[in-house]
Amino acid sequence: MEPELIQHLRNSLASSPRLRIGLGDDAAILHWHDREDLVVTTDLISDEIDFLLAEVDPRRVGRKALAVNLSDLAAMGAEPIAAVVSLLLPKRPPQGTTLELATKLYEGMLPLCEQFDCVVAGGDTNSWSGPLAISVTAFGSCGAAPPLLRSAAKPGDVLLVTGQLGGSIVGHHFDFTPRVNEARKLAVEGLAHAAMDISDGLLLDLSRMLKESAVSAVVDLPAVPVSPAAAKLAESSGKTPLQHALSDGEDFELLFTASPEAAAKLASEGLLGTSVTVIGTLVAGEGIWADHVGGKRLEPQGFLHQ
């Protein structure tokens, strides 16, 4: 969402006691009457921006539409409960009929639903002369565990990521596994302080976490786990593999902070069932700093001003 609009909404909406966590995190947390907290997120993907319908199996598109929302629930440490799906279907899809397209989109979602025990609770299906767009709203619950918030990072924390970063455009942005199970383990066992998912690039998303937490980070650039896809892209992009890993969008990995003790355990013992890498430490102050170049400041866009 555009920063100006977020600010406008924050000013308009900030006062409701029902909105425990609202704009500025990966998902909202609602609290009303005596019910337990409900974690809610919504994410819309559309043709030509998030995928090219003419070039991809619609099942992968449907899967992605749900997966990006499950990734947002994971970012809060929530377990998925249900999702609702609004479709805007082109009247003349690149292949097949509109109904076939809708059916394939759902076919792509259902295995992921099953994998993460998430029910499709309903939807709204429309056809029009425009391109395909899919809006998913997903609900989850943190249960008895406290949610993982962007604002909970503290000086002295260690910064970690799951998986490998960069080059998602090659295919990972369709096929990634939302880090629901990893995040639930972090939340339930109290292993993480702050967390978010990396959707717009490591440095840009990190800058958001730091802003919400009012802290600074020193990133150990050589430690950042670079994906083979980032290395492949770098062969022709004019960027280094590391630059791809720092700035490419749609990694959908977890970026989180932990105490040094928890971080050491997580990085060495494979507790999450997924690779976890220490990439830096949090300090008082503001901004993102690269320690290996004598304390140079990194721009959130991912360009290293050397």
Add this chain to the structure above:
Amino acid sequence: MEPELIQHLRNSLASSPRLRIGLGDDAAILHWHDREDLVVTTDLISDEIDFLLAEVDPRRVGRKALAVNLSDLAAMGAEPIAAVVSLLLPKRPPQGTTLELATKLYEGMLPLCEQFDCVVAGGDTNSWSGPLAISVTAFGSCGAAPPLLRSAAKPGDVLLVTGQLGGSIVGHHFDFTPRVNEARKLAVEGLAHAAMDISDGLLLDLSRMLKESAVSAVVDLPAVPVSPAAAKLAESSGKTPLQHALSDGEDFELLFTASPEAAAKLASEGLLGTSVTVIGTLVAGEGIWADHVGGKRLEPQGFLHQ
């Protein structure tokens, strides 16, 4: 949603114990762990289908996007809790900038939120080269009252509607008041059996309620409350005002059934604070019948085959 897709989804999804009421009603009812039931609905509106952005104040569009969802919550007898909003914004709106458009859409929603104590809990904002689309997901709760279902109509019930029908295109489809308060009173005081909102035309929506309840209705056509807008449209449309009232979409009034005793009270005593009209009775069997033309069957599309 297209009937074939609904059937496909019902077949794929029907088995979850978490989905207490799912596809086939105005909203889904979710139940999980020991939480109370959560009522969820989603509705997407788009330029050129549900409004003409070039010809209308975007505030009215934003208001409508939320109002149609609140109307679905009302149809279940639920009180609103919160909504999330996904915007697909044109990069070149007919007037002003994309950010101004987004701001006006929200400005149209916020007074309605306040009126019905509904929090905007978050959203996703995207811009693209296509037209404007707005997807809203709304959550509500029936509290201790049982939800109002389409499937609860019984032979012997009386059929009622709120307000006046037809001609919504003249302006009502932007400015209608979702019947949240009326429906809550019906639900909390146990005054209604089945209920739904009229979004696709009286006869078509009635046929859906009858199908879900496996009953038939005899409609007293002269009793159907016809709006002044329907009469105005009839001057040039080639249809009668009644035909508009029977088949025009987007009335967003409540269609519900009640015992004869409750119906008499509701129609005469102004209990709901909104006009309520008895328009027929439910009987065993199937289909919709017009008693004033000697038992002729009415087609759900709203055409009276005389």
